[in-house]
Amino acid sequence: MDNDEITQKLNSTLKPRRFVHTLGVAYTAASLAMCYDPLIMDKAFRAGLLHDCGKYLSDKENITFCEKNKIELSDIEKETPGLIHAKMGEFLAKQEYDENDEDILSAIRWHTTGRPGMSLLEKIVFISDYIEPNRDHDPDLPSIRQMAFTDIDGCLLRIYEHTIWYLNDTGKKQDPMTKESYEFYKDRLQN
Numbered sequence: 001m002d003n004d005e006i007t008q009k010l011n012s013t014l015k016p017r018r019f020v021h022t023l024g025v026a027y028t029a030a031s032l033a034m035c036y037d038p039l040i041m042d043k044a045f046r047a048g049l050l051h052d053c054g055k056y057l058s059d060k061e062n063i064t065f066c067e068k069n070k071i072e073l074s075d076i077e078k079e080t081p082g083l084i085h086a087k088m089g090e091f092l093a094k095q096e097y098d099e100n101d102e103d104i105l106s107a108i109r110w111h112t113t114g115r116p117g118m119s120l121l122e123k124i125v126f127i128s129d130y131i132e133p134n135r136d137h138d139p140d141l142p143s144i145r146q147m148a149f150t151d152i153d154g155c156l157l158r159i160y161e162h163t164i165w166y167l168n169d170t171g172k173k174q175d176p177m178t179k180e181s182y183e184f185y186k187d188r189l190q191n
């Protein structure tokens, strides 16, 4: 599928707000790629477009979808079905959007928690999801946005710090992968 076809399909599947966010992530990811490695710009745009393609069902429907399609879920994913859309996105990108590029699929798979040792493309999609222009959830966004283009790992760490603080503050359940990645990048940046 080309980008126009993907965009049209997403527009008819996602809620309007999610669709606008999706475009924001795609263009932000392309811009970050222009900054760090223009050769991956097309992949970054495509991964940004598809990153939330699995985010259109209710929590209950997410679980049923995964059972039906034999997508294995961790305990934390069963308890917090909002996390499932990353795995579902990877599955749907392949099945519904004919995406076979492993780098893109992996960036979709890890866009909510990140993981230790992310590829540049994975970092770009993870960060773009947080900083795209329609987001306003973090008062530090202006400086985090600037940092994304000057110090990508430092930016990653600030996003993790804020995310973990937010999850603790609101008593929301945390995927252990979030903490694991945070520790990984903290150690790497401090040593």
Ligand SMILES: [Fe+2]
Residues within 6 Å of the ligand: 051, 052, 055, 085, 111, 112, 129
């Ligand atoms: Fe997402």
Ligand SMILES: [Fe+2]
Residues within 6 Å of the ligand: 021, 025, 051, 052, 129
């Ligand atoms: Fe997103």
